[in-house]
Amino acid sequence: MPKTQGAASAPKTNQTGEELVFTRPASMVDRATHYCPGCHHGIAHRLVGELIDELGLKENTVAVCSIGCSVFLYNYIDVDSVEAPHGRAPAVATGVKRARPDKFVFTYQGDGDLASIGMAEIMHAANRGERMSVVFVNNTVYGMTGGQMAPTTLIGQKTTTCPGGRCKDREGSPIRMSEIIAHLGGTAFCARGSLDSVKNIRQAKKYMRQAFEVQTKGLGFGFVELLAGCPTNWRLSPLAANKRITDEMIPYFPLGVFKEVEGDGTCGSMLAPESAPGAEGGK
Amino acid sequence: MSRITVSEERCKGCLLCTQVCPVTIIRQSERINQNGYKVAEVPAEDMAKCTGCASCATICPDVAIEVWRGKKPKPGSKAA
Ligand SMILES: Cc1ncc(C[n+]2csc(CCOP(=O)(O)OP(=O)(O)O)c2C)c(N)n1
Ligand code: SF4
Ligand code: SF4
Ligand code: SF4
Ligand SMILES: [Mg+2]
Numbered sequence: 001m002p003k004t005q006g007a008a009s010a011p012k013t014n015q016t017g018e019e020l021v022f023t024r025p026a027s028m029v030d031r032a033t034h035y036c037p038g039c040h041h042g043i044a045h046r047l048v049g050e051l052i053d054e055l056g057l058k059e060n061t062v063a064v065c066s067i068g069c070s071v072f073l074y075n076y077i078d079v080d081s082v083e084a085p086h087g088r089a090p091a092v093a094t095g096v097k098r099a100r101p102d103k104f105v106f107t108y109q110g111d112g113d114l115a116s117i118g119m120a121e122i123m124h125a126a127n128r129g130e131r132m133s134v135v136f137v138n139n140t141v142y143g144m145t146g147g148q149m150a151p152t153t154l155i156g157q158k159t160t161t162c163p164g165g166r167c168k169d170r171e172g173s174p175i176r177m178s179e180i181i182a183h184l185g186g187t188a189f190c191a192r193g194s195l196d197s198v199k200n201i202r203q204a205k206k207y208m209r210q211a212f213e214v215q216t217k218g219l220g221f222g223f224v225e226l227l228a229g230c231p232t233n234w235r236l237s238p239l240a241a242n243k244r245i246t247d248e249m250i251p252y253f254p255l256g257v258f259k260e261v262e263g264d265g266t267c268g269s270m271l272a273p274e275s276a277p278g279a280e281g282g283k
Numbered sequence: 284m285s286r287i288t289v290s291e292e293r294c295k296g297c298l299l300c301t302q303v304c305p306v307t308i309i310r311q312s313e314r315i316n317q318n319g320y321k322v323a324e325v326p327a328e329d330m331a332k333c334t335g336c337a338s339c340a341t342i343c344p345d346v347a348i349e350v351w352r353g354k355k356p357k358p359g360s361k362a363a
């Protein structure tokens with residue numbers, strides 16, 4: 001691809017004929033982030049910025065930020081933003097999108113935010129088929145508050161609230177959100193990617209694009225989960241954290257597309273399975 | 284001929300870029316930036332080996348790396 005990655009404008013060329021093929025996306029503010037070294041929120045932010053540029057959405061986007069380490073998303077992505085209470089981003093985004101259906105609306109949520117306190121909001125927004133896109137950053141802990149156990153914490157993983165390691169009998173198994181969201185009626189696209197390697201980052205961006213495009217095409221709810229590292233709370237170096245994703249997270253949280261709806265995006269076509277013969281009773 | 288620039292101000296010394304470079308030319312320097320991080324660098328004598336693949340920039344969580352591609356190797360080169 002000759003196009004400059006991330007930049008909305010045409011590739012920059014200098015006097016010596018060199019072409020700038022990778023630079024900060026125009027939608028991403030040029031300032032240092034507050035994230036720890038090796039934290040994958042930075043990569044996820046950049047991919048969001050690149051896609052907003054590439055899809056030409058910068059002037060027409062409302063970001064709904066959540067509570068977690070990414071609470072300051074609005075400082076980094078140069079679009080209109082709303083800050084939602086913990087877990088409620090999908091509810092806030094529902095309001096934004098229904099008031100302004102012309103806007104591109106996305107939420108950006110961690111696993112504590114989305115899969116714990118915000119479980120109800122995400123499930124019902126997906127089920128209603130809200131025309132929104134969700135970027136779900138799963139780092140298996142409550143990063144911001146010091147690494148407590150999240151619903152996504154792996155069995156045996158030690159956190160401040162399960163110092164002996166998560167135990168299946170006591171705390172249950174890690175929740176696989178993408179698999180759950182894929183089963184809800186309003187979900188038009190659902191996939192899980194990972195930010196641990198160059199190849200996976202490039203694939204994750206393709207999934208994010210699809211999760212964004214089901215909204216811009218009016219097809220329904222778009223969801224993308226990104227497996228991400230939190231070196232600080234995992235007590236690992238950034239390199240060891242990436243290896244943990246590869247070796248431990250991906251085997252439990254498989255990567256891939258879990259749902260991809262085709263059709264004209266009308267409620268009728270999305271609800272088609274329920275209007276099949278025999279599905280009408282139970283009034 | 285390709286090359287990268289590493290922002291001394293933005294690099295957090297995480298070293299993720301050093302592991303993904305196909306020609307392993309990125310290393311940690313001895314320079315400590317304002318935030319206390321030892322920044323990544325490509326030694327001047329190694330820069331000519333850069334393929335312009337942008338792997339380092341893709342994995343950098345801090346958008347500290349820019350990649351420039353020279354026009355010498357004409358199409359047909361598969362760097363993406
Ligand atoms: C109503 C409410 N309850 C609890 C908290 C404390 N709190 C802040 S962030 C957070 C968890 C964030 O974890 P996650 O969503 O996984 O984000 P991460 O920091 O890991 O990216 C919690 C419990 C809060 N801010 N508000
Ligand atoms: S605590 Fe974890 S999630 Fe939060 S900024 Fe640090 S590495 Fe990232
Ligand atoms: S662009 Fe590719 S070859 Fe050049 S320094 Fe980065 S990873 Fe190495
Ligand atoms: S990946 Fe980025 S922040 Fe990390 S060492 Fe390399 S240039 Fe610095
Ligand atoms: Mg988390």
